[in-house]
Amino acid sequence: MSEQRATNITWHEGSVSRAERQQLLNQKGVTVWMTGLSASGKSTIACILEQMLLHKKKHAYRLDGDNVRMGLNKNLGFSAEDRAENIRRIGEVAKLFTDAGVIAITSFISPYKKDRDLVRSSLKPGEFIEVYVHVSLAEAEKRDPKGLYKKARAGQLKNFTGIDDPYEAPEKPEILIETEKHKPEDAAKLILEYLEQHGYLRA
Amino acid sequence: MSEQRATNITWHEGSVSRAERQQLLNQKGVTVWMTGLSASGKSTIACILEQMLLHKKKHAYRLDGDNVRMGLNKNLGFSAEDRAENIRRIGEVAKLFTDAGVIAITSFISPYKKDRDLVRSSLKPGEFIEVYVHVSLAEAEKRDPKGLYKKARAGQLKNFTGIDDPYEAPEKPEILIETEKHKPEDAAKLILEYLEQHGYLRA
Numbered sequence: 001m002s003e004q005r006a007t008n009i010t011w012h013e014g015s016v017s018r019a020e021r022q023q024l025l026n027q028k029g030v031t032v033w034m035t036g037l038s039a040s041g042k043s044t045i046a047c048i049l050e051q052m053l054l055h056k057k058k059h060a061y062r063l064d065g066d067n068v069r070m071g072l073n074k075n076l077g078f079s080a081e082d083r084a085e086n087i088r089r090i091g092e093v094a095k096l097f098t099d100a101g102v103i104a105i106t107s108f109i110s111p112y113k114k115d116r117d118l119v120r121s122s123l124k125p126g127e128f129i130e131v132y133v134h135v136s137l138a139e140a141e142k143r144d145p146k147g148l149y150k151k152a153r154a155g156q157l158k159n160f161t162g163i164d165d166p167y168e169a170p171e172k173p174e175i176l177i178e179t180e181k182h183k184p185e186d187a188a189k190l191i192l193e194y195l196e197q198h199g200y201l202r203a
Numbered sequence: 204m205s206e207q208r209a210t211n212i213t214w215h216e217g218s219v220s221r222a223e224r225q226q227l228l229n230q231k232g233v234t235v236w237m238t239g240l241s242a243s244g245k246s247t248i249a250c251i252l253e254q255m256l257l258h259k260k261k262h263a264y265r266l267d268g269d270n271v272r273m274g275l276n277k278n279l280g281f282s283a284e285d286r287a288e289n290i291r292r293i294g295e296v297a298k299l300f301t302d303a304g305v306i307a308i309t310s311f312i313s314p315y316k317k318d319r320d321l322v323r324s325s326l327k328p329g330e331f332i333e334v335y336v337h338v339s340l341a342e343a344e345k346r347d348p349k350g351l352y353k354k355a356r357a358g359q360l361k362n363f364t365g366i367d368d369p370y371e372a373p374e375k376p377e378i379l380i381e382t383e384k385h386k387p388e389d390a391a392k393l394i395l396e397y398l399e400q401h402g403y404l405r406a
Contacts, residue, residue: 050218100305
């Protein structure tokens with residue numbers, strides 16, 4: 001290890017370690033991966049969770065359709081291959097944020113078990129928290145805030161998850177949210193409590 | 204705006220704002236984009252800068268070949284198209300980190316002006332700091348720590364920047380580092396001073 005001195009400070013060779021970043025932020029980097037049908041309430045819960053974390057002076061960042069589909073993944077369509085690549089890239093970015101010590105909250109339908117498991121396996125044990133935001137299809141169709149289910153039923157939207165494309169539910173998610181029982185705020189609290197109890201909110 | 208109450212706290216609809224994250228971190232998100240020939244010293248300077256920022260309790264994250272080429276961009280090769288896509292994705296990820304309030308430091312040769320300018324234009328004014336890490340080709344070839352120039356001269360490496368592929372120097376970089384004059388530590392200090400003087404190290 002070569003060393004370089006600046007007044008009284010020693011700069012070591014190589015990068016700042018993850019442990020050092022975590023000490024600075026007093027938290028552990030982790031990916032909170034929310035999965036569930038369209039209209040399950042993933043984004044609403046993610047937003048409230050992000051606010052609750054900020055209130056505790058924790059650094060979280062949300063990855064969702066708004067900041068990913070229009071940016072990093074704007075050159076992807078909706079073919080099976082592109083959907084897999086969409087989730088793969090989101091997983092890689094979540095991994096970078098996790099490495100940076102941030103609590104990355106992703107909020108995508110991510111319907112295929114294989115794609116989610118690939119993300120899980122690319123992270124270290126404990127770095128991937130799968131949150132299954134469950135809603136019955138009937139209830140999701142009733143909510144249908146963007147009218148997407150209606151369009152899908154009318155055949156105007158193809159390959160819509162839950163209608164003519166499968167949703168593969170997580171078998172052993174770290175956290176199960178039953179949105180027909182839990183209000184979004186209570187759901188966010190459940191996740192927050194999980195993070196607290198498992199030591200993510202301290203270095 | 205619908206509002207939800209938890210004891211005495213009001214959770215607003217929508218995401219935590221960038222301003223809120225910046226207040227939390229007491230800094231501004233920004234992309235410090237280092238560009239220069241192979242062996243110019245980009246990574247060494249980036250590492251020292253990262254350490255100096257940590258020492259000031261600032262949250263920085265370095266994007267480089269190690270954590271990007273093997274992850275997010277592992278499905279890209281070295282064709283002209285893939286090289287452009289490589290830089291585009293790095294730019295998009297740096298943009299996400301910038302939005303997250305982090306000081307993103309990228310360290311890639313990024314030889315084409317067009318690709319760098321695309322990243323610049325995707326960020327807001329002041330969010331993209333181009334750092335030209337200048338070294339003469341003769342000096343880079345003399346350093347050649349990984350023996351890459353030697354291989355390129357021998358024709359064992361094709362499309363090597365500076366040998367049989369062009370390096371388009373920035374015309375108006377925010378910061379110019381002359382690595383034949385500045386030691387890596389002094390170069391990192393120059394960048395740190397720029398960040399301080401331009402208000403990035405406070406919210």
